[in-house]
Amino acid sequence: MRKIIDNVIEAVIFMCGILSIVFVVLIFGFLFKEGFSFFKDFGIIKFITGQFWYPTSDTASFGILPLIIGSVLVTVGACIIAVPIGIMSALYISEIVPKGVRDVLKSLVELMAAIPSIVIGFVGMVTLVPFVRTLFDIPTGLTAFSGSIMLAFMAMPTIVTISEDAIRSVPWQYKEGALALGATEWQTMRRIVLKAAMPGIIAAIMLGIGRVIGETMAVMMITGNSARIPHSIFEPVRTMTAVIASEMGETVSGGIHYRALFAIALVLFIVTFIVNFIADLFLGKNKNK
Amino acid sequence: MSKIEIKKFNLYYADFHALKNININIEEKRITAMIGPSGCGKSTLLRSINRINDTIENVYTSGEINVSGENIYGDEIDVDALRRNVGMVFQRPNPFPISIYENVAFGLKVNRIALNKNIIDETVERSLKAVLLWNDIKDKLRKSALNLTLEQQQRLCIARLIAVAPHVILLDEPCSSLDPVATQKIEELVIQLKDRYTIVVVTHNMQQAARISHNTAFMFLGELIEFDKTEKIFTNPSKRETGDYVSGRFG
Numbered sequence: 001m002r003k004i005i006d007n008v009i010e011a012v013i014f015m016c017g018i019l020s021i022v023f024v025v026l027i028f029g030f031l032f033k034e035g036f037s038f039f040k041d042f043g044i045i046k047f048i049t050g051q052f053w054y055p056t057s058d059t060a061s062f063g064i065l066p067l068i069i070g071s072v073l074v075t076v077g078a079c080i081i082a083v084p085i086g087i088m089s090a091l092y093i094s095e096i097v098p099k100g101v102r103d104v105l106k107s108l109v110e111l112m113a114a115i116p117s118i119v120i121g122f123v124g125m126v127t128l129v130p131f132v133r134t135l136f137d138i139p140t141g142l143t144a145f146s147g148s149i150m151l152a153f154m155a156m157p158t159i160v161t162i163s164e165d166a167i168r169s170v171p172w173q174y175k176e177g178a179l180a181l182g183a184t185e186w187q188t189m190r191r192i193v194l195k196a197a198m199p200g201i202i203a204a205i206m207l208g209i210g211r212v213i214g215e216t217m218a219v220m221m222i223t224g225n226s227a228r229i230p231h232s233i234f235e236p237v238r239t240m241t242a243v244i245a246s247e248m249g250e251t252v253s254g255g256i257h258y259r260a261l262f263a264i265a266l267v268l269f270i271v272t273f274i275v276n277f278i279a280d281l282f283l284g285k286n287k288n289k
Numbered sequence: 290m291s292k293i294e295i296k297k298f299n300l301y302y303a304d305f306h307a308l309k310n311i312n313i314n315i316e317e318k319r320i321t322a323m324i325g326p327s328g329c330g331k332s333t334l335l336r337s338i339n340r341i342n343d344t345i346e347n348v349y350t351s352g353e354i355n356v357s358g359e360n361i362y363g364d365e366i367d368v369d370a371l372r373r374n375v376g377m378v379f380q381r382p383n384p385f386p387i388s389i390y391e392n393v394a395f396g397l398k399v400n401r402i403a404l405n406k407n408i409i410d411e412t413v414e415r416s417l418k419a420v421l422l423w424n425d426i427k428d429k430l431r432k433s434a435l436n437l438t439l440e441q442q443q444r445l446c447i448a449r450l451i452a453v454a455p456h457v458i459l460l461d462e463p464c465s466s467l468d469p470v471a472t473q474k475i476e477e478l479v480i481q482l483k484d485r486y487t488i489v490v491v492t493h494n495m496q497q498a499a500r501i502s503h504n505t506a507f508m509f510l511g512e513l514i515e516f517d518k519t520e521k522i523f524t525n526p527s528k529r530e531t532g533d534y535v536s537g538r539f540g
């Protein structure tokens with residue numbers, strides 16, 4: 001009897017494992033099919049490098065360059081803000097704060113990760129957006145810059161928690177050795193602890209970015225959602241995810257606009273896949289040490 | 290002349306009294322050994338001499354430790370400068386996870402002893418030669434220090450100390466993770482270094498203490514029981530506990 005239960009449970013676990021793989025393959029296959037049929041009609045080069053996204057005009061144009069620039073601008077901006085602050089916070093939590101406070105801080109950061117992005121977007125819209133507008137005295141606060149700040153806020157919990165783990169797993173003996181040679185606390189952190197934890201920190205950054213690239217609702221609410229090539233970070237932009245979310249409802253199933261959105265999804269999928277893959281490489285390297 | 294004078298020194302880990310009223314004078318440019326059963330406070334005493342115990346929470350001390358005539362528990366002491374002058378080698382070799390070269394250059398850079406690349410290169414070479422490591426590794430200076438054997442790692446840890454030119458070298462059971470052949474080689478190295486440095490070595494290996502040291506301190510349960518010439522400690526100790534310990538009756 002016990003043997004049977006064992007076998008059943010094993011089979012169920014096996015099925016679950018297989019199913020998750022099957023789903024990923026199916027999603028990818030679906031994206032691939034629709035995306036490719038679009039590329040055949042419109043041309044992949046024209047798609048990637050086209051400067052105009054006019055999906056509904058009479059001579060429709062599906063250039064996603066403004067969207068790519070929008071996504072890159074917002075994401076890179078988010079990294080520039082989130083990476084230094086995230087790493088500093090991780091250092092602070094793991095190395096400086098007393099033990100009791102550390103646990104509280106860590107729980108708070110983890111709680112931050114649990115806030116739904118739509119809530120962050122909403123709060124950002126009513127607080128950050130007007131603030132950015134008055135601070136820089138620009139016509140609208142709905143800009144790439146505001147989006148970056150919002151996304152940085154979302155990437156931070158991932159970056160902080162995973163970097164903190166990496167920093168705390170640096171053997172105590174390294175720190176002791178450095179201090180014993182006359183290094184100050186800060187020299188020890190910068191030259192030894194951070195270096196030893198670097199693979200883990202890079203993985204943390206990649207996972208943080210991975211979360212942010214796919215983010216949709218908050219960016220859509222805050223970046224102004226305008227599909228023009230921006231000239232600075234203080235102009236509205238539109239990201240790839242925002243285009244899919246806002247236009248999918250208006251398309252005809254199977255039509256060229258519909259398939260163009262799938263092609264964008266395919267591009268996103270490939271990018272996030274690569275980012276996650278790089279993160280895995282670094283996490284793996286960390287474990288082998 | 291004594292380089293290190295420890296006077297009425299007490300240390301507590303929270304409310305555990307780990308060192309009880311220690312008084313000892315350590316001679317300059319000699320090797321002093323500390324022996325005693327495990328847990329008697331040898332490491333604690335050694336780690337008090339470069340104040341690396343400060344990094345542990347809830348450590349309290351009283352009394353004085355004078356190094357070169359200055360009380361290192363006084364108010365004006367610069368702890369980083371102290372640690373540069375009083376180097377330490379740990380029980381398990383702990384080279385940093387960076388290149389061999391960078392391991393040796395580390396102390397020079399953080400203490401701003403040398404910032405010029407040529408001088409750093411020279412010092413790295415001289416330090417590695419002093420620990421007889423140079424010939425084995427001169428072609429792999431840029432390789433990770435973690436790929437060396439344990440014995441080479443321990444030599445490297447000594448080399449990176451020598452690079453910052455300390456006056457005192459503290460060694461906490463430097464051979465306990467090494468095999469007998471490697472142990473012998475490290476012992477030879479320590480003996481070679483005694484002309485230039487004041488050396489304090491903790492060991493639970495009594496033969497080692499007898500082989501390499503001039504003076505030996507015997508500790509037991511946080512107290513310094515006896516401190517004398519090594520020869521006297523091992524052949525004709527004044528205290529019964531010392532005799533029992535060195536003849537192997539306990540510990």
Ligand SMILES: Nc1ncnc2c1ncn2[C@@H]1O[C@H](COP(=O)(O)OP(=O)(O)O)[C@@H](O)[C@H]1O
Nearest residue numbers: 302305307326327328329330331332333334345
């Ligand atoms: N960080 C610490 N916190 C609390 N007690 C400690 C700590 N380190 C050592 N001790 C205690 O202090 C005593 C002396 O330890 P130690 O100096 O390491 O002994 P030894 O090196 O002679 O084996 C032991 O009883 C040990 O349990």
Ligand SMILES: [Mg+2]
Nearest residue numbers: 331332333461
């Ligand atoms: Mg010990």
